Amino acid sequence: MRTGGADRQREWQRPWWQGLLCGLMLWLVGAAQADEPVRVAVIIDDMGDHRALGERTVDLPGPITCSVLPHTPHARPLAEACYRAGKEVMLHVPMQAKNGADRGPGGVDIHMDQAAVEQAVADDLAAVPHVRGVNNHMGSLYTRHPGNMRWFLEALRAEGDYYFVDSRTTPRSVAGQVAQETGVPALDRHVFLDHDRDEDTIRYHFRRLVRLAERTGYGIAIGHPYPETLAVLEEVLPELAGAGIKLVPVSRLVELHGQEEENSHE
Ligand SMILES: [Zn+2]
Structure with missing residues (x-):
């Protein structure tokens, strides 16, 4: 004692x-x-229809990520140009929207069987060179259906070592959760830069991205090759380094955070 x-x-x-x-x-x-470091990734998607705006995207300062629509007139040369400029290339896969909007060539809808989904994924990947990952174009209907998303993500995994970014075109998307179950590394988009194409609004959303990243360590934004978006990015991207923020390709964020619990943001 x-x-x-x-x-x-x-x-x-x-x-x-x-x-x-x-x-x-x-x-x-x-x-x-x-x-x-605090890291942000910026995806410019819907690339492939416009050559000049696509080339201006390729010329943006730093490693933004180019997401290219398959089977569009300039898909292949723009993907090649992005790659040559040291930028990461993604495939922007059209998925069925709930309003029935025309999603363009390629892609998937909920009426396709598993074999048709596998064929579409293979054809879309073959149409765009240097692809490292995929995000959805539209898809507010498709991404809320777990069975269809599983077919899509299993087809993607069977094609190679690709990541998936859920563009989150609907709050009811199950894509991130299904990706986790399927073993495809995935992240969610956090900020849309240009729903509204006004330059001040785009600047405001870019600041939201930076604030979110400062709070959580990282953030992913999606924008489009609009003249307004490109003008704002040409102005703000060179300021990131001075603010202690590192612009990185999406694959870097997937490497660091892709295994974390989905939907931890917002
Ligand atoms: Zn899109």
């Missing part, structure tokens, strides 16, 4: 080594945070 004196001594001893340990841990956490 311990004496009261020994207990008092232990009480007295506890603070100094606990304090030291606590201080050391705080220092380590602080050092880790200081070393860990």
Whole structure:
């Protein structure tokens, strides 16, 4: 049995080594945070229909990510140009929208059987060179159907080592969850830059992306090759480094965060 004196001594001893340990841990956490840059990725999708706007996208400063619509007139040369400029290429797969809007050539709808989905995924991938990952064009109907999304993601996984970004065109999308179940690394889009093509509004959404990334460590935005969006990005992208924010290709964020729980943002 311990004496009261020994207990008092232990009480007295506890603070100094606990304090030291606590201080050391705080220092380590602080050092880790200081070393860990804030990262953002910017996807410009709907590329392939317009040559000049596509080329202006290719010329944007830094590693933005180009997402190209399959079977569009300029898909192949623009994907090649993005790749040559050191930018990552994604395939922008058209998926059925709930309003029945024309989604353009290629892609998937909920009336297709599994074999047709597999064929569409293979054809779309063959139409765009250098693809590292996929995000959905439209898809407010398709992405809410788990069975169809499973066929799509299983077909994608069978074709190779691709990631998936859920564009989140509907809050009811199950794409991220199904990707996790299917073993396809996936992330969600956080911010749409240009639902409204007004330049001040685009700047506002870019600031939202930066604030979100500062809070959580990273953020993904999607924009389009509109003259307004390109003008704002030409202005704000060169300012990122000065603000301590690193522009990275989407694959880098997938590598770092693709296994985390989906829908942890917003
Ligand atoms: Zn799109």
